Amino acid sequence: MSDPLYSFAPPGVPARPIHVVPEGETDTALASLSGPQRRWAEAQGFTGKLGSHVILPDPEGAPVAVLAGYGTAESRARQRFALAPLATALPAGDYAFHGLDDPAALAEQSLGWLLAGYGFTRYKGTPATPARLQLAPGLDAARLIACAAGEALTRDLINTPANDMGPEELxxxxxxxxxxxxxxxxxxxxxxxxAQNFPLIHTVGHASDRRPRLIDLRWGDAGPALTLVGKGVCFDTGGLNLKPGVSMALMKKDMGGAATVLGLAQMIMALGLRLRLRVLIPAVENSVAGGAFRPGDILPSRKGLTVEINNTDAEGRLVLADALALADEESPDLILSMATLTGAARVAVGPDLAPFYATRPEDAAALRAGAVRAADPVWEMPFHAPYEKMIEPGIADLDNAPSGGFAGSITAALFLRRFVEAPRYLHFDIYGWQPSAAPARPKGGAGQGARAVLEALPELLGL
Known part of the structure; x- marks a missing residue:
């Protein structure tokens, strides 16, 4: 695994100032510079446009300060972590933000700097050495580092190809x-x-030579109980309803739910939050072989509900069902599942938003607010009760893949909810992938929703 690059400078060391300049305020910023520096910035055409920067030299030509464009409020609303590219664009050295007076904006841009230092170099290349940022007084360095490290773990796990990231490696x-x-x-x-009554996990995974398993991690002995359940399908061929090649290309990321809950668990444990944490990961590979489960099969589940298989490519909800049933048996204060579950969710909200479902409006509100503070966007979807009949095939208790193609993410969420009786359940239908590079988010595996959950935990669990 590649190491996250903690590009923070220790406090007290001399640091080159990064003067953050909104568009329209360049006159004031330039007026504070020496004559040669001002003329240099003007010659570079610096206007404060978002994403622009100018390195200011001393009389000997060595870099001593930076002007960083901060754009307008409108342009910043369209771009998270706008200053993050500076981490890899600036020459080596120690830097400090100046002019970011809003604590929330300062925290977001500092986290973005850290996230921008990530690089997946297991198979090619060497880690970059980004410039170091000196944290402003008052920022919670431990929290920022915990968030970046958890995200780095998630990215590493998703980016690793399936030949090196099967159930055993997970x-x-x-x-x-x-x-x-x-x-x-x-x-x-x-x-x-x-033997221990997890028939769906076994059935989905037993066609592969890489044997299925249920991972059960516990941490903490005091406080409210939080159980995280992550879909760990390490590769998904679609089973006998084989995916076309173009759809199979990214299926190394089908364990993105497992990767994300492990990243979130790392954040929680690193910060020493006072709660009882449990992480459940059904880890399987959905393969094609003589022992693969078939369309038309009716399968038992841990909860006792029977499931008719109408598409073997809807396997993620099957393995989650057994894990959720186990989670529910302890009646924790909150159950939260994360899964790269449906293409329908991507069609609905695209790759940047993490759709989620909540059984309580108060929990949904806490998540929405936490997402804004954490710069980790989410979007609430409904557990729409009138669609329940769509997942009831008549021949069995449940249908794993209702025909018609309508409301695919909602029907999958309703399916999962049938295995949870606890009153508080949250489900994320994430993408787990950044399709093109963006500030602080290189192309590849991506955590979604974890920082939003971490930020909301005090309200969700009364911490």
Whole structure:
């Protein structure tokens, strides 16, 4: 795995100022410079446009300060982490933001600087050495680093191709995390899944030579109980309803839910939050073989509900169902699942928003507010009760893939909710991928919703 690049300078060291200049306020900023620096900035055509910057030299030509364009309020609303590209664009050295008076904006841009230092170099290249940022007094450095490190773990897990990230390797990643934070971990594998009543996890994964398993991590012995459930389909061929090649190309990311809950768990444990954390990951590979489950099969579940299989490519909700049923048996204060579950969610909101479902409006409101503070956008979707009949095939209790193609994300969420009786359940239908590079977000694996959840936890759980 690649290491996150913690590009923060220790406090007290001399740091080159980055003067953050909104568009329209360049006259004031330029007036504060020496004559040669002002003329240099004017010659560069600096206007404060978002994303622009000018390195200011001393009389010997060495860089001593930076002007960074901060654009307009409208342009900033369209671009998260607008100053993050500076982390890799500036020459090596220590820097500090000046002129960012809004604490929330300062925290966002500082986090963006850290996130921009990520690089996945397991197979090619070497880690870059970004410029270092000196944190302004009052910022919570531990929280920023925990968020960046958790995101780096998520990105690494998703970016790793399936030949090196199967169920066994995902288990190893969870064990490594548990070891770092003195968490307990147990794993149920292969035939033991049947013996301990996880028939759906076993059925989805047993066609692969890479044996299915259920990973169960626990941490903390006081406070409210939070259970995270992440979809760990390490590769999805679609099973016998085989995906076309273009749809299979990104299926290494089908364990993005597992990667995201592990990243969130790392954030929680690194910050030492006072809660009882449980992480459940059904880890499987959905393969094509003689033992693969078939369209038309009717399968039992841990909860006792029967499921008619109308598409073997709707396997994620099956493995989650058994894990959610287990989570529900302890009646934790909050159950939260994350999964790269449906293409319908991407069609609805695109790759940048994390759609979520909530059984309580108060929890949804807390998440929306946390998402704004964390610069981690989410969008609430409805558990629309009139669609319940769409997941009831008549021949079995549930249908894993209702025909017609309507409301695919909602019907998947309703399916999962059938396995949770606890009153407080949140479900995220994430994409887990950045299709093109953006500030602080390189192309590739991406965590979605984790920082929003972390930010909302005090309100969600009374921490």
């Amino acid at each position: 288990e190893a990643a969870a064990r490594s995390l548990a070891s770092r934070f003195a968490a307990d971990i147990t794993v149920i594998r292969d035939q033991d899944l049947l």
